[in-house]
Amino acid sequence: MSATIVEHPVGEPGEGPYGVAVTRDGAVWFTLVHGGRVGRRGPGGELAYLSLGEGSQPSLLSAATESxxxxxxxxxxxxxxxxxxxxGGLSVLGTISVPTPDAQPFAVVALDDGxxxxxxxxxxxxxxxDILGRVEExxxxxxxxxxxMIAASGDSLWFTLNAAGAVGHVRGGDAAIAFTELPRIPSGPVGIAVAENGAVWVAQILADALARIARDGTLTEFxxxxxxxxxxxAADPAGGVWVSLWGTGQVIFVADDGAVSSHELPDPESEPHGLAVAANGTVWVALESGALAELVPSSAPD
Structure with missing residues (x-):
């Protein structure tokens, strides 16, 4: 699979683009983790920013509604x-404080029920x-x-336990948590996504490997x-997943059978972190070096 890659500089030097999300209106949102700001690149390429205040650390995002x-x-x-x-700017609709002091909220996923x-x-x-803004822990x-990190499929939640080398699964919010232990030591699981066929993919940053958990629970490592x-x-709407390789400045596409297509970013030291896939198959990657990478696969629909 070939692809066209274009980089779009965002923020100020050193602010560090980290997380990225695409909303259904075609906008690309991103965090500037070292700059304490959140940015939005509109469908026409226009940029808007919002500061979260001194000492803040915006980490990860999730599309909540159309916009x-x-x-x-x-x-x-x-x-x-x-x-x-x-x-033309950005505004806060609501702020939710976490009840536990120093809980350090990190990843977030919005469900269809609001x-x-x-x-x-x-x-x-x-x-x-919940839909009224109340928090349970x-x-x-x-x-x-x-x-x-966390991912959702319907009302099922999947999340990584980085220091424990495991993946957690809750089938419905009130169900007991089931764990899948990852065999590599250390594994350091971070990113996680549910593919279109229901398989769960996990990035093992310390093991330089991916794990795939099939719907029947079978674990395969790549x-x-x-x-x-x-x-x-991040899951591709046409199947398979995309993965950012922080250490080598690459983005890869992995088909369900494990076949890999690699894409070199223009700067091998750009440090790709978060990524998101738009409905048309375009992949957006946050590069800590200071840009968003727009990757358009040759097979992406117009």
Whole structure:
């Protein structure tokens, strides 16, 4: 699979694009983790920014509605619901404080029922925001596990336990948590996504490998090149997943059978982190070097 890659500089030097999300209106949202700001690239390429305040650390985002996103402020121990405004800027629709002090909310995923779930790095827990803005927290029962990234499929939640080398699964919000232990030690699971066929893909940043958990629970691992450091995973609407390789400055597409197509970013030291796939198949990648990469696969629909 070939692809065209274009880089779009965003933010100020050193601000560090980290997370990225695409809303259904065609906008690309991103966090500037070292700059304390969130940005939005509109469908026409126009840029808007919102500062979350001194000492904030916007980490990851999730599309919430047609045009709005949830973003975590890890050091601020809060989540914010953001929207574009009529003046061409960005505004806060709501701010949700996490009840547990220093919980360090990190990843977030919005569900179709209007709720949002998030991970707590510092509290080994999940959090849920209901449609009225109320927060419940659910300890995962494994101390020191560093609950990291999260994905959803219907009402099922999947999340990585970075320090524990495991993946958690909740089939419905009130169900007991089931764990899948990853055999590689250390594995350091971070990014996670549910593919169109229901398989769950996990990036093992410390093991330079991917894990695939089939719907029947079968675990398959796919080794990558040493030093590749897979970070984020995003499902492609046509099947398979995309993965950012932080260590080698690449983005790869992995088909369900494990076949890999590699794409070199223009700068091998660009440090790709978060990525998201738009409905038309375009892949957006946050490069900590200071840009968003727009990757258009040759097979993406017009």
């Amino acid at each position: 709005t996103v949830w973003v975590t402020d890890t050091t601020g121990n809060r989540l914010l619901h953001l929207t574009p405004d009529a003046a 709720t949002a779930w998030f991970t707590e790095l510092g509290a080994d827990a999940l959090g849920r925001i 659910f300890p995962v029962g494994r101390e020191g596990s560093t609950v990291s 080794p990558l090149l040493p030093g590749s450091k897979p970070h984020a995973v």
